[in-house]
Amino acid sequence: MRRVTIHDVAEAAGVSLATVDRVMNGRPGVRKTTIEKVRQAAETLNYTPDVFAAGLAKKRLYRFHFLIPDGPNAFMEDLSREARSHAVTMSGARMHVHVEPIDAFDGHRVAGTLAMLDRSACDGVAVVAPAFPEVRAAIDRLQARGVPVVTLVSDHPASTRQHFVGIDNIAAGRTAGRLMGRFLPKAPATIGLIAGSLGLRDHSDRYAGCREVVERDFPHLKLLKVREGRDDNARNADLVKKMLAEHPDLAGFYNIGAGSRGMIAALQASGRSGDIVCIGHELTPHTREALMSDVLDAVIAQDPGHEIRSAIRVLKALCDGVPIIEGQERIRIDVFLKDNLPDISELPDLPG
Amino acid sequence: MRRVTIHDVAEAAGVSLATVDRVMNGRPGVRKTTIEKVRQAAETLNYTPDVFAAGLAKKRLYRFHFLIPDGPNAFMEDLSREARSHAVTMSGARMHVHVEPIDAFDGHRVAGTLAMLDRSACDGVAVVAPAFPEVRAAIDRLQARGVPVVTLVSDHPASTRQHFVGIDNIAAGRTAGRLMGRFLPKAPATIGLIAGSLGLRDHSDRYAGCREVVERDFPHLKLLKVREGRDDNARNADLVKKMLAEHPDLAGFYNIGAGSRGMIAALQASGRSGDIVCIGHELTPHTREALMSDVLDAVIAQDPGHEIRSAIRVLKALCDGVPIIEGQERIRIDVFLKDNLPDISELPDLPG
DNA sequence: GGAAAAATGAGCAACGCACCTCAGAAGATC
């Protein structure tokens, strides 16, 4: 079972290696009938180019920049850790993955960072795009300069970015809404909602999804106005405390964004966590522990490892000009209860 | 930013290319101190072998056999389709993936198929292992012949198989149990359980997990004895009809195995699907539709695409003698509600 | 039929590594 090589194709088509090469790589100067002959031969022999040989010969180098927020956010830390970990494992595959921390709340700085990139330094960019117009403009300019851009986790749908790597946040919100509705008894009750900011696209999408489901399928539940805690634990704790005091019939909390730790702490301190259905996002040591101790009832999550790997695959496909397999690149919405938590050992090791 | 090659390592270590090669490939005849020198140089230069060049030079061929049940089981069909689809896409990476249909209910035949494989024809086997002792013995013998074996979807923990690619079925059962408990009101009720056969390991594991959670956290729910429908739609429909008749307070169904279609049909026919919480396994066109029409309340699933890709990665790692990254290979338990169903377009296309 | 243009053949040098041989140097042993 030897591999089929271009030699075999050349022989079968009755042409030379050079011609096969011209056809395979779309180079000019081949008659249409000859092209067809070669195509036929390749088809019947079931020829597929050897990726190793091609990779070696092309001596292409993929230099990707990942712009990921830093700061005290466990999910972003995981994302960044995964990216750095892949920088190591992929370096043998001619990929240089550079992770650049950004400040998600400073649109100017992020736009500035994007503005400094160009084709000479970078073959693709993945960015957790904060929802500032200047960021969108910077993405568009970067694309115009010929550098493919994908958005990561948080999208800018109106931009020219090639692809979005992340979950369908409307569906995530719907899922949270349904779990809330079904976990609660079928009786009138009030639900508290906390977001980082409704200016963030992922947060507003989740809210829209949750609201849609609750209003349609659980009309006995009343959603309170969304409070914005800027993903800050202290602020979120404060908000939870206030809402609990103001609404004695409060039966559920949905934290749309990060900073679940603050909500968890406040709820635990209130002593009412047993009666209150509480749903948050992202699997972190804190949400994990809160699930185990029944403070949190469900966690909606996305897998940072999958997202990084998907972003790398997509950027590579864009560089190579090959189509993206949409099915493989769709990021699943993970639903975690205390019963299906993955082992902690899943975090990748980083050398040094 | 040129790649670091063995030339650089050789120079840095002050030795020749041949010596670097000896060290890198564990060939004999190098002094310990020299080995250390080379290791150091490689380390400080951050050398990683070029996978393309190495792959080309090694001219290794990976021939993997996937033994997957055929028959009218949508999940197994998906699994098989994914495997065949990867047979195409991976052929450029020197991988030959051969999909062999097996009869999961005929242990002798499966064992016979395994017995016919050896190193001369095959470098690795992934098998959906039915729980027969002769299958286990055949797996052990195949391993002894030097062919690495991984089990897929359904495990044989007592065998010498190198790895299991599939979900933690106990956790899956626990998840189903908790969803059942939380979706139902906090009142005494009866739950019907259907499995393909408790002789199948995945089914018995799921049952154990479900029972554990229900008995501990929802003691007001009474689990009926598990009925075995052999994953057959007609039989399952029959079982559901009987149980509904026998138990007027029946408030939930958990179909532990395949054949959800039968359960769905019977439930729909009974006109009681609105009051009954119903949970099944695996995402198929039927379970998908049943979720949308509120007949099914939740589906616990595993992603066949992930499983095939993971099996291929693991087999390749076993062939190369490199360690398996456990974290990347853990298969997630998917929880689907009507709100987070992935698009249908995820199915891979098969040429021809 | 002849000139110009287009198509094709032949061949070569990378690419980075694996794997091999053979000669020669360094080290151990007495």
Next chain:
DNA sequence: GATCTTCTGAGGTGCGTTGCTCATTTTTCC
């Protein structure tokens, strides 16, 4: 210090492409 053993260096070849060049053949068109 001679001998034997163990290490090491130098060099070559092959892996299947890519991406050239240059010569040669075939086709096209006037």
